[in-house]
Each structure stands twice: as C-alpha cells, then as structure tokens.
Amino acid sequence: MSLPSGPAPAPRVDTSPKVADEVKCTTCYMCACRCGIRVHLQGDKVRYIEGNPDHPINRGVLCAKGSAGIMQHTSPARLRKPLLRVGERGAGEFREIEWDEALEVATGWLGETRRTDPSRLAFFTGRDQSQSMTGWWAKQYGTLNYAAHGGFCSVNMAAAGLYTIGGSFWEFGEPDWDHTRYLLLFGVAEDHDSNPIKMGLGRLKTRGDAKFVSINPTRTGYSAIADEWIGIRPGTDGLFVGALIHELLRAEQIDWDYLARYTNAPWLVIQAPGDAQDGRFARTADGDPLCYDGKRQALRRASDADASPRLVGACDLPSGHRAVPAFQLLAARFLNRRYAPETVAAATGIPATQIRRIAAEIAEAAFRQQIELDIPWTDWAGRRHDKMIGRPVSMHAMRGISAHSNGFHTCRMIHMLQMLLGTIDVPGGFRYKPPFPRPCPPGPKPSGPAAGPDTPLDGMPLGFPTGPEDLLVTADGTPQRLDKAFSWEYPLAAHGMMQMVIRNAWAGDPYPIDVLFLYMANMGWNSAMNVPETLRYLTDKNEDGSYRIPKIIYSDAYYSETVPYADLVLPDTTYLERWDCISLLDRPICSAEGPADSIRHPVVKPDRDVRPFQDVLIELGARLQLPGFAKEDGSPAYPGGYPDYMANHERAPGIGPLAGWRGDGTSHGRGAPNPDQLQRYIDNGSFWQHHLPPEQTYYKHANGPYLTYAQKMGWIPNADQIVMQLYAEPLQKFRLAARGHGDRQPPEALRARIERYFDPLPIWYPPFEEDSFAGTDFPLHAVTQRPMHMYHSWGGQNAWLRQITARNRLFVHANTAATLGLVDDDWVWVISPYGRVKGQIKLMHGVNPNTVWTWNAIGKRKGTWGLDNDAPEATKGFLLNHIISELLPARADGYRYANADPVTGQAAWYDLRVRLEKCATADAGETAPRFAALPPMPGRTAPPVLRYGADFDRRPVGTSSDDHLEWVGNRRENAATGSGVRPGHGNRTDISTK
Numbered sequence: 001m002s003l004p005s006g007p008a009p010a011p012r013v014d015t016s017p018k019v020a021d022e023v024k025c026t027t028c029y030m031c032a033c034r035c036g037i038r039v040h041l042q043g044d045k046v047r048y049i050e051g052n053p054d055h056p057i058n059r060g061v062l063c064a065k066g067s068a069g070i071m072q073h074t075s076p077a078r079l080r081k082p083l084l085r086v087g088e089r090g091a092g093e094f095r096e097i098e099w100d101e102a103l104e105v106a107t108g109w110l111g112e113t114r115r116t117d118p119s120r121l122a123f124f125t126g127r128d129q130s131q132s133m134t135g136w137w138a139k140q141y142g143t144l145n146y147a148a149h150g151g152f153c154s155v156n157m158a159a160a161g162l163y164t165i166g167g168s169f170w171e172f173g174e175p176d177w178d179h180t181r182y183l184l185l186f187g188v189a190e191d192h193d194s195n196p197i198k199m200g201l202g203r204l205k206t207r208g209d210a211k212f213v214s215i216n217p218t219r220t221g222y223s224a225i226a227d228e229w230i231g232i233r234p235g236t237d238g239l240f241v242g243a244l245i246h247e248l249l250r251a252e253q254i255d256w257d258y259l260a261r262y263t264n265a266p267w268l269v270i271q272a273p274g275d276a277q278d279g280r281f282a283r284t285a286d287g288d289p290l291c292y293d294g295k296r297q298a299l300r301r302a303s304d305a306d307a308s309p310r311l312v313g314a315c316d317l318p319s320g321h322r323a324v325p326a327f328q329l330l331a332a333r334f335l336n337r338r339y340a341p342e343t344v345a346a347a348t349g350i351p352a353t354q355i356r357r358i359a360a361e362i363a364e365a366a367f368r369q370q371i372e373l374d375i376p377w378t379d380w381a382g383r384r385h386d387k388m389i390g391r392p393v394s395m396h397a398m399r400g401i402s403a404h405s406n407g408f409h410t411c412r413m414i415h416m417l418q419m420l421l422g423t424i425d426v427p428g429g430f431r432y433k434p435p436f437p438r439p440c441p442p443g444p445k446p447s448g449p450a451a452g453p454d455t456p457l458d459g460m461p462l463g464f465p466t467g468p469e470d471l472l473v474t475a476d477g478t479p480q481r482l483d484k485a486f487s488w489e490y491p492l493a494a495h496g497m498m499q500m501v502i503r504n505a506w507a508g509d510p511y512p513i514d515v516l517f518l519y520m521a522n523m524g525w526n527s528a529m530n531v532p533e534t535l536r537y538l539t540d541k542n543e544d545g546s547y548r549i550p551k552i553i554y555s556d557a558y559y560s561e562t563v564p565y566a567d568l569v570l571p572d573t574t575y576l577e578r579w580d581c582i583s584l585l586d587r588p589i590c591s592a593e594g595p596a597d598s599i600r601h602p603v604v605k606p607d608r609d610v611r612p613f614q615d616v617l618i619e620l621g622a623r624l625q626l627p628g629f630a631k632e633d634g635s636p637a638y639p640g641g642y643p644d645y646m647a648n649h650e651r652a653p654g655i656g657p658l659a660g661w662r663g664d665g666t667s668h669g670r671g672a673p674n675p676d677q678l679q680r681y682i683d684n685g686s687f688w689q690h691h692l693p694p695e696q697t698y699y700k701h702a703n704g705p706y707l708t709y710a711q712k713m714g715w716i717p718n719a720d721q722i723v724m725q726l727y728a729e730p731l732q733k734f735r736l737a738a739r740g741h742g743d744r745q746p747p748e749a750l751r752a753r754i755e756r757y758f759d760p761l762p763i764w765y766p767p768f769e770e771d772s773f774a775g776t777d778f779p780l781h782a783v784t785q786r787p788m789h790m791y792h793s794w795g796g797q798n799a800w801l802r803q804i805t806a807r808n809r810l811f812v813h814a815n816t817a818a819t820l821g822l823v824d825d826d827w828v829w830v831i832s833p834y835g836r837v838k839g840q841i842k843l844m845h846g847v848n849p850n851t852v853w854t855w856n857a858i859g860k861r862k863g864t865w866g867l868d869n870d871a872p873e874a875t876k877g878f879l880l881n882h883i884i885s886e887l888l889p890a891r892a893d894g895y896r897y898a899n900a901d902p903v904t905g906q907a908a909w910y911d912l913r914v915r916l917e918k919c920a921t922a923d924a925g926e927t928a929p930r931f932a933a934l935p936p937m938p939g940r941t942a943p944p945v946l947r948y949g950a951d952f953d954r955r956p957v958g959t960s961s962d963d964h965l966e967w968v969g970n971r972r973e974n975a976a977t978g979s980g981v982r983p984g985h986g987n988r989t990d991i992s993t994k
C-alpha cells in the first residue's frame, strides 16, 4: 500500500493571460490624476485597460474609473459631427455640418470680434489639461476674458498656498507618506488625487506607526479608514486650526529655528497706525526686509545668512517708526481667547478636550518623534548639514476647505500651523512637488487691459497681483474682466471666476460680449450655480429678438446638458483618440522625488467625424492669423496640429511643453525642439521622469543645489532662498489702499470689505451664507462630494460606473432625521433661501449632525448623455446646484456680490444652508425640479442596450468545448453548477441605458 504523498501541487493559474494583439501605453483621463495606463487592443478595439506598473503616479494601480475608460470611449453619448443650431437655443435642434463649415463659422464669429474688440470674446475652459496652451491662445487672440474651472474648484487652495509657502496642497505637494507619523487630512473628498492618496494611505496604514486624522463633515472614503474622524461643522475648520495654533503657542510647542530660518516670522512689521507704511515690512533702501539681530543688538538684512533674528520684541527704525517681528503679531492674534478650544468648541462641534488632545498629539509627533535621515545637504548659503531632520507631521487639504467664502484664510491658517511646527518640505512633513516651490508672493501679474483690435495681450490673462497697482480695473474702479476677477471685489482671483461668466455676459455687467466660447465645462448643468437662472441667461433675448449672449461656441466630447444651448458645437474626441500634453508649464505629474511630465497619444482612431479640441484651436489660431499660430507668410505655424505644437512650440528659448528628451535627446528641461521627442515618450510608456539626487529631495525652499537646478530648468528666476510668508504683505497693501493711501484706491462702497478681508494674518469669519441667514429657518449645511468612482458628469453616464451608482441620495444623520420626523428612504424637499429640490434620503451616522450631503453630478437632465428619459439619473438623481445662488443677498444699496470668497473669488459651493421638509406622499418617487426633456442627440443611433466584449471570444459559437457555459455578469459559468469560470474571456456588459 502506498502512503499519500502530501497535498497535490496547486494548479498553475495564469494571472496575466494574453488578451490582446497589442498593448499601448498612454495616460488615463477618467479623472485629474493622470495615471499611466496600458491599453490592450484587439484589432481596432480596446479590450482591456490596466495600470502601468512603471508609471510614477500610480505604479500599476488602476481605479474603477480608470478601468471603465472603455465605456467612456464607447459611450452612446459621444458627439459624432459638428452641429449648427437651427431651432431656438436650448431646444436641441441642430443641423449636422462638415468641419469646413464649422471652422468657417467659428473663424467668422471670432475674427469679427477680434477686429472690433477682442475683450468681447469670453473663452473659458473646464477641467481640461491644456491650460498653458489655451491660455496662450487667449493671449495671442487678445482677450483677457479667459480662465479655466479653478475659480469654482480650488483657487482658494492654490492662491493661499502660493502666496504663503510658494507651493500648494492640491496636487502640487504631498505628505511624506513613508516617514510621516501624524497625518491631518482636511476636507479631502475621495475623488481628489485619487490613486496617489489611496496608495499613500495604504502605505501609511500598513506601517502601523502613524496616526491618520481626517477632518471632514462626512465619514466616507478616506475618512472611513481614518484612525480618528473629526466630523467638523462645515466652514469652521479655521476655528479648529486656530485653536490648535493657540494651544501650540501656549505650550511653546513650535519650531523656533525653522521659523527664523525659513519664514518671514522675524521680518519687522512697521507699527504706525494712520501712516502709509503701517503694516508694511521695514526694508533697506534697496528693498531688502529687515530683522532685528538679537546677538548684535542691531537691525540686519533678514537675508543675511549669519543673522540671529529675534522673533519677539519691538525696536525703533531709522525712519522713526516702531516695528515688531511678524511672529509677534501672529502670536498675539492666536493667543487671543477667541481661538481658545473652549471658545471654538460649540461652533466647530469639536469638544475642547478633543482639540487639546489633538494639539498634544501633534506636538508629541513633531517634537518627540523627530526624523533624521543620514543625507548630508547644502543650503542656499552654502552651509553644509550632516543630516536631514524633520518633524513628521503632515497635512493635506482640498475642496472642503477651499469651497467656502472663508476658504482662503482657512487654507492660509493651515499653512501657518505647518510653519509653526516646521513641517514643510522636511522628512515626515508636507513635501513640495517640482516645479514648486516658487517665489512667494508668486508671479507673474495678470495681463490687461486689452491692447485693442487685432492685438495680443502683452502677457498671460491670469496671474498673481501683489498690490492694487496690479488690478484690472478702470480709473473709476470698474472691473476690466467680464468675470470681475482681479477687481476690487475679488483682487486675488488667480484662476478667474468661471462661475460668473454666463451671468455677467447676460447682464452685460460690466459690459456685453459677442462670443462665449466654452470647452469641456458643463455650465448648463452641474458646473453652474443656480441652474434654472443659468438656463434663462443662456436663452434670454433682447427686445429685437436677438439673444442677450449673441453667440455661443461649445466643444465637448459628449452630449451633455450644455450642448443644446450652443449655437455651434465642435465635437471633441475621447482621451484614447487624442494627443495631450501633461506639461510642466501647466499641471504636471511630478512627485516630491523629482519632475515628470507625460503625454497622451491616440491608441485608437475615432470612428466619428470628430477632432481633438486642441487641434481645432490651433487651426482656428492659424485661420485667424494669430501671432504664433500663423507664420509671417500666413501659413500655419503648426500644420501638424497639437503633436506638432507639443514637440516644436517654445514658450521661452529652449523651453517647450515637454521637458524630456530635448535637443539631441540627451537633455531635459531646456533644449532645442527634438523631432524624435514624442516617439521617445511613447517608447518610455508616455512619460518622462527625472529623479532628484537624495540631497535635493527635501528643504527645496532653501536647498542650494535644488534651487540652482530649478533655476536652470526655468522654474524660478534665481536660486535665492524662497522665504515662506507667515505675514502676507500684499494683503496689507490692499488694506492700506482701503484706508486711503496710495494713488489707486477702492471705490467707497468697497473700502470696508477690503479692510476686513485683506488681513495680512489669517482670520476666521463665518461663511457668508451662514452670516446672511443666521437665525432664519435654514439650520443645516448642505455639501456635495464626488464619489471615488466618478469624475464630474462624465462618470455618471458611464455604463459600468452607473452600475455602482445610478442615482444619488441625500445623506442625513439618523438623529437629525429623527428630530425632523424623517425615516430612511423618505422623500424630502431640500429648501434653500433660493429654491427647493426633491430627493430621497438615506440615514447614516458618519456625518456631522448639522450637515446633509449628497454625491455630485449624478443627476442628469432627461434626453442627455445618451440615457433614456426614464434613467434613474434623470428621474431620481438630483443636483444641489439648483438651489445654490451665484450671487449673495443684496447689500444695502442693492448690489449683489458673487457667492464667493472675497479675496480670491472662489465659488462658495459649500456655504449652502438648507432645511428639510418631508414630501407629501403623492410627491414622492421622482425628483424635482425637472426640466423639459431635451431631444436625443442628433445622429444618435446607439441601441438601448450596450453589449461589450462578447465578440472578443474568437471561437465560433457551436465549436467551442465550453458551449455549456453561460454568461453570468462578466464571466462564463456553468449555470447549473456555478463553476467553469473562464479566465481571459472578454468582459461583457449587458446593461440597459436606463
């Protein structure tokens, strides 16, 4: 008898079966993260998308959105051909036209406007990733009315960071995931920086020696795996952070050395109330800020490397003024009882004991768990340091902070906390991603006014004012831009104010326009505040029957809610059919370890008569004979379209859209255009990356070799140390103007506003809506977030992603619901001061009790996005946008400001206040308001059911040995036994478009 020989060997499973004829590497565009993807192709069809394991952003990780790119690419909502409106605007009645006619019409409209007044073109793009090119086009056209969607997304985050630390959270910096011991994540929804944050949190949680604290009104996504969730009341983060600062200052748990070396904490601030120099820095005759050297008992240049600056204590200046270090002013502010934990507890909903404990934990991590890396480095002054020493507390913040009318100052306050702890670009802290940090305050200035007919601007339309002299206003203070960015109302509107464009164009406020040109921005729906009014603005007419917004050109890839409101539609491609440039001039894919950029290239050919928008823009530029787009002889400068531009355009000598393989292919950053450059990118997986040597990877703001490298790359004008700005002098310059100093002062009605909000130190004030409706019947905050598996309105039409979420609910805390007499699944009216919208509720406990929330951009208008009219997105999905006003209540004289941050013009989406009322039984079941169904997309032929992938099984039916297998979901199984899964067979989706 033979003995058993042990367990049978495990069957070999092929985990990566060959599923395609060919694999092409490009860059995902299912959200803004720009992960690398490998697209498996069978014949001319996409069979499968996987993450590129070599790619610096995602290292092979792919999210649900990324893998569902196939459904984006095959969406029945894809536009098929250029369209010219034939019916009334908004009726969706179009004639399909050829590209020649489309380009002729566009050139005619744009050319006529440019010949008369280029400012009467408003050119606004959405979440596209080619803003360095579109902005340059606007500059060459000559209109200052250009911006992308940052004004309603995250400009508070960007501006506060750039004016404070020369960098920003957003996607321009990251926690030191490998070394941090304490991570504070403020208001970050799970869609933001999606794969990088997920991967980082995975690393951090796996290490087991770090604590992750999420401060967010809702406990979803990232917050759900936090070690501690702080369900803060929306709009009060500044109070919470202020209280942490209060506690750390009180306990002197701050990094004095870091403040003295790397920030303007020691810079002397003149104290002379009533004087034009009050609140300005004391400077040398040649403009260098001064500090007081405690060792030498004398004034010194703050930039002197051997200075021993004092951080407290007044001194006298040769001018006769008194001055104190900036730090002293900051300490006085935050040691005030106004920021004591007990004072802020009720407003934030966070008990004082918890605030104190968090402050103590932060101090413990920062000062008792110091990190030392054995990496010698050299600072800007040539001093050698043996080690890199860091305080391992990191922070990251995003839209939950940004989208409030107090977001700029709140974000600045978070940066204060980082500086006080000494945790910026040190081991374990927050790290800059090149090309940041940049000089602080930032440059360049916004360009304007328009130079006149047929003339380019002398600079880019967007920029960074550093004082009243940089505002775009006329002599009487009237805004020069249509959106009123860079005016006295919103002086630091660095990303423009896209949310105001349609309203102001309709109102002719401050002036009417001729052409509204939009790209990839669903401004007739989920990218609009106040959708009902926005649709009226788009369709309203003058007495003579002409439209108040005379001409609208729109380019997008899909039949969105905005398309029917255009006069001319230029259909774009999907991201798998196009060239794109993720450029260091724009929003690159760098990491803290070094610069990187990437491309998209067409991996499949369009099967429709569509063209990439960037190609179209380049051709329009040539037809319009814009300088740079047409040669002197009138021929196109980039006859090869966008790839031609990507390889050959030079923004400055040797600096082009792509940094890799320049010149003869051996240099990067600077170098002549290289005809092989794009092929080198393709050969390298569609990205380029440079690894900084270890000694350059931290302290980038003061790291000599890094600063020299950054200068060589053209990112910074010189290799001087970048000094972080605890105290923001540019804000004080606006304040002084409001107090009557200088030759450029705000109109009388705006002086108090500037005085209040242009505080050079961070402040907290209640969000405007909360202030406006205090004591009224709108007790709840209402916020939205994008789900991890969707991105704007794109995701909500994707056949695979719809299987995860095809409708949204309003999430309500169970206790709050109980007090309102609501139970799970009730239908309610969500009522704001401006209107009401109907939705179905879902109870939960992981939400601030004063807050209700929902997923954004799930709700769709009937007839759009290739969905059936009874699709749940159109019948049950809802948008809070319908009840958010783009304007604040009128001030005393009737004027209405934008519902926005008064410093940056950031749209204050999250300031919304509401109450809930249970629907009458007869009203339950469907959302409201519902707008008239739009007619189906012209030329739409897609069947109502999508079937994808079954045809990839090449064996003819009836000849295969697995004929007994049936499709079950996306697998083939023996229906009788449930076994028989066939790996390697194509996915199949069998979902109705309902």
Ligand code: SF4
Pocket (backbone or CB within 6 Å): 028, 029, 030, 031, 032, 033, 034, 035, 058, 061, 062, 063, 064, 065, 066, 067, 193, 194, 195
């Ligand atoms: S995180 Fe964004 S870019 Fe990355 S795979 Fe997902 S959708 Fe694509």
